[in-house]
Amino acid sequence: MLFNSIEYIFAFLPITLIVYFLLNKRKLTKAATAWLVFASLFFYSWWNVKYLALIAGSIIFNFAVGTALAKIARSDGTEWSKKSVLIFGIVVNVLLLGYYKYADFFIGNINTLAGLQLTFQKIILPLGISFFTFTQIAYIVDAYAGKAREYDFLNYALFVTFFPHLLAGPIIHHKEMMPQFAGLRNKVFNYRNVSPALFLFFIGLFKKVVIADSLAPVANAGFDAATSLSFPEAWITSLSYTLQLYFDFSAYTDMALATSLMFNIRLPFNFNSPYKATDITDFWRRWHMTLSRFLKDYIYIPLGGNRRGSSNTYLNLMATFLIGGLWHGAGWTFIFWGFLHGMATVIHRFWTKLELRVPRFLAWFITFNFVNVAWVFFRARTWGDAIRVLKGMCGLNDIMLSSLSAHFSIDFGSLFYTHIDKNIPYILVLLMAVAVFFKNSNELSQTFKPGWKNAAFVIIIAVYTLLSMNRVTEFLYFNF
Amino acid sequence: MKTFKTWTITVFWSILVLVGTIVFINAVVDSYGILQTDFSRQFQAPDLNFCKIKFLLENTKKFDSFIFGSSRVSVLDVKKISNGRYYNMTYAEGVPEEHLENIRFLLKNDVSIKNLMIGLDDFSYLIDPQRHCSDLSLQPHPAVAGKKLHIFYAEYFLKLRGFVPQLKAYIRHNYTKRNSPEETPLLFDLRETGQIAFPAWDGDFERNAETYVREKRFSKPTHYEGDNIANTLVAMKEIIALAKKNGINLIVFINPVHKTTYLDTNLKQFALFKKELAAITDYYDFSGLNSITTNNYYYYETSHYRPLVGDMMLKIMLGEPNVIIPRDFGFHATRTNIDAHLKNQCREIRKIRNKLNNVNAAFAGSCEKETN
Numbered sequence: 001m002l003f004n005s006i007e008y009i010f011a012f013l014p015i016t017l018i019v020y021f022l023l024n025k026r027k028l029t030k031a032a033t034a035w036l037v038f039a040s041l042f043f044y045s046w047w048n049v050k051y052l053a054l055i056a057g058s059i060i061f062n063f064a065v066g067t068a069l070a071k072i073a074r075s076d077g078t079e080w081s082k083k084s085v086l087i088f089g090i091v092v093n094v095l096l097l098g099y100y101k102y103a104d105f106f107i108g109n110i111n112t113l114a115g116l117q118l119t120f121q122k123i124i125l126p127l128g129i130s131f132f133t134f135t136q137i138a139y140i141v142d143a144y145a146g147k148a149r150e151y152d153f154l155n156y157a158l159f160v161t162f163f164p165h166l167l168a169g170p171i172i173h174h175k176e177m178m179p180q181f182a183g184l185r186n187k188v189f190n191y192r193n194v195s196p197a198l199f200l201f202f203i204g205l206f207k208k209v210v211i212a213d214s215l216a217p218v219a220n221a222g223f224d225a226a227t228s229l230s231f232p233e234a235w236i237t238s239l240s241y242t243l244q245l246y247f248d249f250s251a252y253t254d255m256a257l258a259t260s261l262m263f264n265i266r267l268p269f270n271f272n273s274p275y276k277a278t279d280i281t282d283f284w285r286r287w288h289m290t291l292s293r294f295l296k297d298y299i300y301i302p303l304g305g306n307r308r309g310s311s312n313t314y315l316n317l318m319a320t321f322l323i324g325g326l327w328h329g330a331g332w333t334f335i336f337w338g339f340l341h342g343m344a345t346v347i348h349r350f351w352t353k354l355e356l357r358v359p360r361f362l363a364w365f366i367t368f369n370f371v372n373v374a375w376v377f378f379r380a381r382t383w384g385d386a387i388r389v390l391k392g393m394c395g396l397n398d399i400m401l402s403s404l405s406a407h408f409s410i411d412f413g414s415l416f417y418t419h420i421d422k423n424i425p426y427i428l429v430l431l432m433a434v435a436v437f438f439k440n441s442n443e444l445s446q447t448f449k450p451g452w453k454n455a456a457f458v459i460i461i462a463v464y465t466l467l468s469m470n471r472v473t474e475f476l477y478f479n480f
Numbered sequence: 481m482k483t484f485k486t487w488t489i490t491v492f493w494s495i496l497v498l499v500g501t502i503v504f505i506n507a508v509v510d511s512y513g514i515l516q517t518d519f520s521r522q523f524q525a526p527d528l529n530f531c532k533i534k535f536l537l538e539n540t541k542k543f544d545s546f547i548f549g550s551s552r553v554s555v556l557d558v559k560k561i562s563n564g565r566y567y568n569m570t571y572a573e574g575v576p577e578e579h580l581e582n583i584r585f586l587l588k589n590d591v592s593i594k595n596l597m598i599g600l601d602d603f604s605y606l607i608d609p610q611r612h613c614s615d616l617s618l619q620p621h622p623a624v625a626g627k628k629l630h631i632f633y634a635e636y637f638l639k640l641r642g643f644v645p646q647l648k649a650y651i652r653h654n655y656t657k658r659n660s661p662e663e664t665p666l667l668f669d670l671r672e673t674g675q676i677a678f679p680a681w682d683g684d685f686e687r688n689a690e691t692y693v694r695e696k697r698f699s700k701p702t703h704y705e706g707d708n709i710a711n712t713l714v715a716m717k718e719i720i721a722l723a724k725k726n727g728i729n730l731i732v733f734i735n736p737v738h739k740t741t742y743l744d745t746n747l748k749q750f751a752l753f754k755k756e757l758a759a760i761t762d763y764y765d766f767s768g769l770n771s772i773t774t775n776n777y778y779y780y781e782t783s784h785y786r787p788l789v790g791d792m793m794l795k796i797m798l799g800e801p802n803v804i805i806p807r808d809f810g811f812h813a814t815r816t817n818i819d820a821h822l823k824n825q826c827r828e829i830r831k832i833r834n835k836l837n838n839v840n841a842a843f844a845g846s847c848e849k850e851t852n
Contacts, residue, residue: 195488451487462495463495
């Protein structure tokens with residue numbers, strides 16, 4: 001089920017909330033937990049009931065691994081036996097993810113390299129598999145380290161399946177969630193949480209339905225349909241995607257955080273105005289923050305982090321970003337995107353060591369444009385598509401100035417833009433300004449105080465958005 | 481507003497009331513006729529593809545014969561056909577892939593079909609029907625398209641776009657003096673015939689025929705582009721197979737395309753489609769340059785022919801009603817005579833080669849060889 005769907009907003013969410021708090025009100029806390037697990041699995045199955053067994057199996061397996069690790073720790077088992085259980089757990093999780101997400105990618109590469117004709121499996125990527133697998137890998141690693149213990153299967157199932165984060169994160173830690181679920185005060189319907197949650201939810205819905213979905217046709221036309229892109233068209237294409245991705249994913253996160261807050265559960269922040277970043281490290285502190293945290297805690301640091309000299313640090317950074325790229329999708333363009341970010345981080349680290357300073361605006365400009373160019377590889381279906389867009393962005397498909405003047409003085413619409421809003425360049429500038437100069441939705445919701453102005457604001461955007469959502473589209477991060 | 485509780489309650493109820501009001505008004509106005517059973521007060525074309533399937537599902541035994549096609553076939557008068565209880569399934573831009581899904585759906589839902597007529601156009605093999613799925617006036621029944629019902633209805637009623645103009649049109653149409661059946665330009669008879677009638681237009685046309693035939697609208701082609709020949713032929717093959725399997729008497733025909741539109745379309749593509757179609761079924765070809773398609777009198781504009789043309793087509797295909805037909809109108813194309821027919825059509829356009837666009841001029845130069 002999608003947060004931006006009619007069934008979610010008008011049926012699933014209100015029913016789940018009402019039943020959950022009613023059960024808690026009658027002191028049926030276990031039943032309330034069971035209800036939330038049931039509702040979350042229903043939420044997951046809405047997409048395809050076939051994969052319910054997959055998530056259930058994954059939960060049972062990881063709970064068993066976590067319990068085994070705890071038992072070994074209690075019985076003073078050897079470090080070796082603990083480690084072998086952990087490795088077994090991680091390998092099974094990675095194999096599961098690998099099978100569903102990367103099987104065809106590997107088959108394709110083997111076919112190319114060995115000249116074979118192995119049949120593609122054409123496996124449909126189960127929704128949220130990257131997220132619930134990473135969440136559970138984090139859990140078993142924490143269980144191994146003694147940072148997480150869960151003896152109640154229902155609680156564990158709730159931790160993994162809690163529907164606000166199930167499909168596209170944030171990637172959560174057991175230790176930050178379970179105390180909240182256990183807290184008695186969180187079992188009471190709380191207007192102090194519901195009002196900022198409503199505020200945040202409708203901002204998220206607006207960002208998705210009105211902004212991101214309006215940018216999608218522009219980006220799609222440029223990346224998928226056009227055979228050749230002029231200079232302005234290529235920039236419009238890339239910026240549309242850059243903004244679409246931000247508004248789409250941050251919208252999802254807003255709605256996830258807001259929904260969770262309605263249940264008095266605070267999920268970790270996942271976005272902090274990433275396009276305000278003035279260097280690439282700063283960008284990764286602001287973009288998909290929980291994934292960055294996961295990659296740092298469970299890949300970069302275990303690899304050695306920055307503890308073994310500069311060259312090892314650079315290698316560890318590259319490895320972390322390559323894995324991050326591969327996590328996003330089974331394709332060489334994703335790996336290359338990871339490589340670009342890894343390179344940029346290495347260069348930034350080197351630059352920082354030199355203690356050279358650049359003006360803040362220039363730093364922002366370089367960072368933003370790097371991110372924007374890198375997204376081209378992230379979005380493009382093939383290398384050819386990426387090169388075509390980049391060639392256009394470099395003005396290699398036409399004479400830059402005459403094309404610019406033709407577009408800006410006469411008409412923005414040529415080639416593939418004939419069916420697209422002619423005001424799109426101005427809209428992109430406006431959205432850039434919103435992303436760069438304004439407070440983000442998390443900041444706004446954190447400082448939320450009830451008042452007429454924000455009530456009117458929410459009513460207007462909510463009514464407008466609800467009446468614009470007659471075409472439901474998936475969130476981009478569901479593909480990852 | 482001082483407390484969180486007041487804020488939440490105010491916001492929640494305001495949103496609910498405002499959205500509810502707009503949904504209610506949209507449902508009352510019902511511009512696309514989704515909830516209607518009586519279309520006499522319809523102020524714009526309803527989504528006929530949906531409405532007709534919905535109606536037939538409720539009346540599975542009422543008809544046993546169907547004419548499928550685009551809006552152009554709407555003037556084929558089913559009351560003038562005696563070999564079955566005909567229903568005209570015309571819907572805007574209807575193409576074979578949609579007809580196939582609808583026929584399958586009807587058969588699956590206990591509608592028995594004795595006779596089937598499929599009308600094709602110069603755009604039948606160009607349009608990807610997928611694009612109709614996002615057009616509220618063209619999209620198929622959700623049960624046919626596999627769409628969830630609540631999503632389907634939300635598309636029509638949970639929307640702000642077009643709210644004000646459609647509300648204005650609804651008020652103007654229903655609450656002004658002009659609202660008499662005679663003044664209504666379009667009549668949708670969904671219950672008895674499925675036809676769309678244009679009584680006001682026909683009356684005016686007959687009264688001022690000489691002026692009308694010279695109007696500028698007849699020089700503006702109805703333009704379509706695309707290439708969906710392969711899928712269209714697959715759909716036609718499946719329709720033929722379905723007809724054979726269910727003992728349905730099938731007649732296929734190509735509509736008489738107005739000269740302006742005909743000469744604007746890619747004739748090479750059209751000829752290719754006709755040839756491929758003849759390889760899988762016999763059909764009547766009313767298109768080409770003939771005394772009907774070259775005379776504006778027989779058309780409302782460059783897309784839709786008038787009922788008197790429909791009568792002639794029925795006479796050729798079914799032997800009724802009793803009307804006089806020009807000798808050059810209608811050709812029964814088969815696998816064996818299609819090449820000769822296309823050669824003839826090629827010769828017709830060669831005669832006016834200087835009036836053709838570049839694409840068709842080039843085709844005119846080479847078509848006699850190509851059709852061999």
